[in-house]
Amino acid sequence: MSQGDVARAAVPPPGVTSARRLSSLLSARPRLRLSLLLSAPLTWLVLIYVVALAALLVTAFWSVDSFTGELNRSFTLENIREITTESLYRTVTIRTLTVALVVTVVDVAIALPIAFYMAKIASRRMQRILLIAVLTPLWASYLVKAFAWRSVLSDVGILEWSTSRLGLESPGYGLVAVVMTQAYIWLPYVILPIFAGLERVPDSLLDAAGDLGASAWQTLRTVVFPMLVPAIIAGSIFSFSLTLGDYITVNIVGGANQMLGNLVYTNVGAANNLPLAAAVALIPVLIMIGYLSVVRRTGALDNL
Amino acid sequence: MRTKTITGRRVRGPGMALAVSSLIILAACGGGDSDDSAGGPPTKLGENESKVSILAWPGYVEDGSNDPKVDWVTPFEKETGCEVTSKAYGTSDEAFNLAKTGDYDVIAASGDLTARMVASKEAVEVNTDLIPNYEKVYDFLKDQEWNTFDGKHYGVPHGYGANLLMYNADEVKPAPTSWKAVFEDASKYKGKVTAYDSPIYIADAALYLMKHQPDLGIENPYALDEKQFAAAVDILKEQRKNIGEYWADYLKEISAFETGDLVIGTTWQVIVNSIDTKKANVKAILPEEGATGWSDTWMISSKAKSPNCAYAWLNYIDSPKANAAATEYFGEAPNSEEACDFAADKSFCDTYKAGDEEFASQLWYWRTPVEKCLDGRTDVKCVDYAEWTKAWTEIKG
Numbered sequence: 038m039s040q041g042d043v044a045r046a047a048v049p050p051p052g053v054t055s056a057r058r059l060s061s062l063l064s065a066r067p068r069l070r071l072s073l074l075l076s077a078p079l080t081w082l083v084l085i086y087v088v089a090l091a092a093l094l095v096t097a098f099w100s101v102d103s104f105t106g107e108l109n110r111s112f113t114l115e116n117i118r119e120i121t122t123e124s125l126y127r128t129v130t131i132r133t134l135t136v137a138l139v140v141t142v143v144d145v146a147i148a149l150p151i152a153f154y155m156a157k158i159a160s161r162r163m164q165r166i167l168l169i170a171v172l173t174p175l176w177a178s179y180l181v182k183a184f185a186w187r188s189v190l191s192d193v194g195i196l197e198w199s200t201s202r203l204g205l206e207s208p209g210y211g212l213v214a215v216v217m218t219q220a221y222i223w224l225p226y227v228i229l230p231i232f233a234g235l236e237r238v239p240d241s242l243l244d245a246a247g248d249l250g251a252s253a254w255q256t257l258r259t260v261v262f263p264m265l266v267p268a269i270i271a272g273s274i275f276s277f278s279l280t281l282g283d284y285i286t287v288n289i290v291g292g293a294n295q296m297l298g299n300l301v302y303t304n305v306g307a308a309n310n311l312p313l314a315a316a317v318a319l320i321p322v323l324i325m326i327g328y329l330s331v332v333r334r335t336g337a338l339d340n341l
Numbered sequence: 342m343r344t345k346t347i348t349g350r351r352v353r354g355p356g357m358a359l360a361v362s363s364l365i366i367l368a369a370c371g372g373g374d375s376d377d378s379a380g381g382p383p384t385k386l387g388e389n390e391s392k393v394s395i396l397a398w399p400g401y402v403e404d405g406s407n408d409p410k411v412d413w414v415t416p417f418e419k420e421t422g423c424e425v426t427s428k429a430y431g432t433s434d435e436a437f438n439l440a441k442t443g444d445y446d447v448i449a450a451s452g453d454l455t456a457r458m459v460a461s462k463e464a465v466e467v468n469t470d471l472i473p474n475y476e477k478v479y480d481f482l483k484d485q486e487w488n489t490f491d492g493k494h495y496g497v498p499h500g501y502g503a504n505l506l507m508y509n510a511d512e513v514k515p516a517p518t519s520w521k522a523v524f525e526d527a528s529k530y531k532g533k534v535t536a537y538d539s540p541i542y543i544a545d546a547a548l549y550l551m552k553h554q555p556d557l558g559i560e561n562p563y564a565l566d567e568k569q570f571a572a573a574v575d576i577l578k579e580q581r582k583n584i585g586e587y588w589a590d591y592l593k594e595i596s597a598f599e600t601g602d603l604v605i606g607t608t609w610q611v612i613v614n615s616i617d618t619k620k621a622n623v624k625a626i627l628p629e630e631g632a633t634g635w636s637d638t639w640m641i642s643s644k645a646k647s648p649n650c651a652y653a654w655l656n657y658i659d660s661p662k663a664n665a666a667a668t669e670y671f672g673e674a675p676n677s678e679e680a681c682d683f684a685a686d687k688s689f690c691d692t693y694k695a696g697d698e699e700f701a702s703q704l705w706y707w708r709t710p711v712e713k714c715l716d717g718r719t720d721v722k723c724v725d726y727a728e729w730t731k732a733w734t735e736i737k738g
Contacts, residue, residue, distance in 0.1 A: 125734060125738065191602055210585065210602065292586045295734065310730065
């Protein structure tokens with residue numbers, strides 16, 4: 038027998054330390070391993086997000102004493118009944134939804150050609166410059182941009198000044214102004230996912246379509262667009278959900294109009310009615326849950 | 342000025358520690374006293390504590406940190422040794438929530454808050470004999486239903502102002518004399534009319550109806566039964582069609598009048614003064630129906646940790662000099678004749694019509710609408726503030 042064989046045979050079994058026991062336990066049980074790995078971020082998510090949502094849900098079933106302002110923590114369906122039966126909430130919900138939808142459509146319509154140019158036509162250098170140009174507005178505060186639009190849309194603003202020469206009229210403050218301002222503010226969030234989506238479309242596919250005799254329009258419609266749908270939906274989630282919850286822009290350029298966010302705001306601030314505010318806040322939450330569950334089937338969430 | 346304060350504070354350091362420790366001893370000895378006086382206000386003041394915490398409208402407690410030239414807190418601190426910390430609030434409802442935390446010794450409250458403060462026992466009765474400057478205050482501000490409850494004083498007056506009707510004289514012709522211009526005649530200026538964005542504005546409509554539809558029998562714009570309330574809400578819904586935008590932020594109204602986006606609507610005197618007349622030729626009037634307004638009261642919290650400093654502040658802020666500084670900075674009438682002499686602008690008291698009792702008598706100061714009618718009716722229930730708030734969001738639609 039050689040020395041080596043002896044040594045090999047004599048390798049003592051590894052000592053059973055607690056770390057080793059744990060490690061073999063984890064390797065035998067992948068589910069346990071996964072849950073330990075996820076527990077920290079999940080705790081954070083649950084505490085910050087789910088608990089907050091649950092608190093919102095629970096508060097919506099409370100009421101408030103109108104004179105002393107004390108919360109009455111007994112269960113009531115009064116708030117839910119109010120927001121489902123009174124026409125005010127229906128009108129405001131429909132208005133908010135319409136604004137969010139129009140903002141999304143406008144943003145996608147503007148973002149598609151820009152993103153296409155950036156991803157497929159522009160030189161490497163130009164692409165970088167455009168990318169920076171798209172991101173730059175994000176450095177300015179939201180409020181600065183909204184107030185800038187307020188002066189643009191004013192009666193003596195630059196829009197009225199330029200459109201009056203063309204015989205047109207500036208829309209002034211109102212829902213149109215809200216759509217314009219919101220579309221401007223959220224545009225970078227729509228361009229970026231679409232740009233990323235287009236980058237993933239191989240140029241060879243476009244060449245192949247061209248070689249097979251497809252016109253530019255046919256190529257766009259039958260090759261590029263289907264591959265781009267998830268990216269467009271990903272972008273639309275941003276513009277749609279961000280508009281849905283907004284109450285500042287509509288305060289600044291919206292004239293006398295209210296959106297869902299304003300109802301929440303007045304109920305928290307002026308009315309001191311947190312339960313009703315919570316009930317109103319559930320409306321956009323439900324809309325977004327509905328929208329996201331539809332979107333999930335398209336696979337667009339992989340693009341976020 | 343600033344350096345002096347800092348060194349002053351530094352010197353005060355060890356002294357303060359002494360003061361605090363002596364306070365603890367005092368508190369330990371004086372335990373019995375406070376029990377005796379629990380039924381009423383104190384009859385004599387003790388030594389000042391070392392600090393006082395104040396909750397007030399923005400611009401009421403200025404220590405020079407917003408504008409070095411605007412400072413009436415530092416002289417108070419030097420004079421009394423009470424170091425001031427303050428918090429500003431945006432609405433009476435927010436103030437009410439903050440006051441309930443018990444973190445504040447002194448609260449500046451408008452008439453739509455005082456009743457709630459007293460009803461929920463957040464404010465205590467104040468012995469005005471311990472506030473020498475109270476004597477100088479205009480009589481028509483004393484013993485009013487928003488600062489005196491059951492014959493007991495719950496604070497001292499600060500200042501008052503009116504919600505006026507402002508218009509752009511170049512656009513609005515003939516010059517309006519009545520609130521009719523923003524109600525029935527508002528369609529003439531469709532899209533350029535404004536109103537104050539708060540449920541309390543319903544009272545403005547009620548005031549208008551009180552004068553123009555006497556058959557509704559409105560006696561007090563803050564005491565509306567179902568029918569009267571519905572009538573007020575209706576004319577506001579009518580008005581809504583002509584509103585360009587509502588305002589709650591006074592800077593927003595200033596800019597909108599200057600650009601011409603708005604030409605007529607409710608305002609405060611301070612806004613009228615701030616508008617550049619070169620940009621917009623604005624004028625403000627007290628319409629023939631009178632107007633709603635506010636009259637603010639300095640109250641002491643029932644949970645005050647520094648009651649002596651709180652009394653010291655009430656006395657100080659009611660002194661003509663400090664009151665002139667504070668009310669002039671905010672843009673409202675001061676609480677005494679003497680304050681007029683201390684104003685930086687000599688026309689200050691004329692501008693705000695201080696002491697003009699006829700002007701003051703046409704004002705309906707903000708109150709909290711409650712179920713038990715404020716005008717003394719007992720056969721009906723009045724619409725309370727929660728309903729006002731709900732109606733306000735409906736009016737805006």
